Amino acid sequence: MKAKLLNQKGNKLSFVLEEASPAFVNALRRTASEDVPTMAIEMVEFRKNSSALYDETVAHRMGLLPLKTDLKSYNLPERCQCGGEGCARCQVKLTLTAKGQKSGAVVRAEDIKTKDPAIVPAFPKTPVVKLFEGQEIEAEMTAVLGTGKVHTKWAPGHVYFRQLPTVTISKKGEGMLECERLCPTQVFESKNGKLMVRQNGEQDCILCGACVDASEGEVKVLTNKENYVVYVESWGQLPPEDIIEQSIAILDEKADDLIATLKGRVKQKAKA
């Protein structure tokens, strides 16, 4: 299998995966969305809440705030040495204290104070609640690591893929400049009145088929089950390259577990 980086900017990353299989690329996608842990607020204890919103509504909003995640310092509660009871290795405390004002004060994610500077809201300007004069909120939150298969608030981002096509133009098709105008992702360019595929243009093809229809088959867009473009959009907790690195490590661990289990069974059978 070969991988080639296409784009990497901010929270987004895309790469080409060659000589893969649909099962593998889908396993990578599912592992990334469901098994890569991130930090999220799981418990909220309200000391005061005289805002217009119920405790449950504010707690729900807090739970959905993406928190920057440090996977080296924290364990999943079920894998922690405390047995999931809660300790400094599997949870972090955060607090929020805010008072309203006459014109209404918007309490934002950045107003949340944390005991660990590595675990902070990824988008500080996210609004949590609006407080008017006389209203206040005081809460202590507990953030823990979790996975997207338990609740989507722990999913690290959106990972999707599509087949990488091969776009070919017949001799007759070179005159069909209409395809350049019709293509929604600018796969084509024209030079000296000839239709051509732009350099690396195929990577942007969304398989809409407009060029095939317009050229009555003189332009062909063919896919195979081996080459894919994979897109990763992080929701801010982890850099997108870390999401893929973690997914591969988790897949690797699962494969090792499977081999160990199968070997154990074979040994048991041999003894019997």
Ligand code: SF4
């Ligand atoms: S199939 Fe659609 S996106 Fe792909 S090259 Fe043709 S027009 Fe462009």
Ligand SMILES: [Zn+2]
């Ligand atoms: Zn613990």
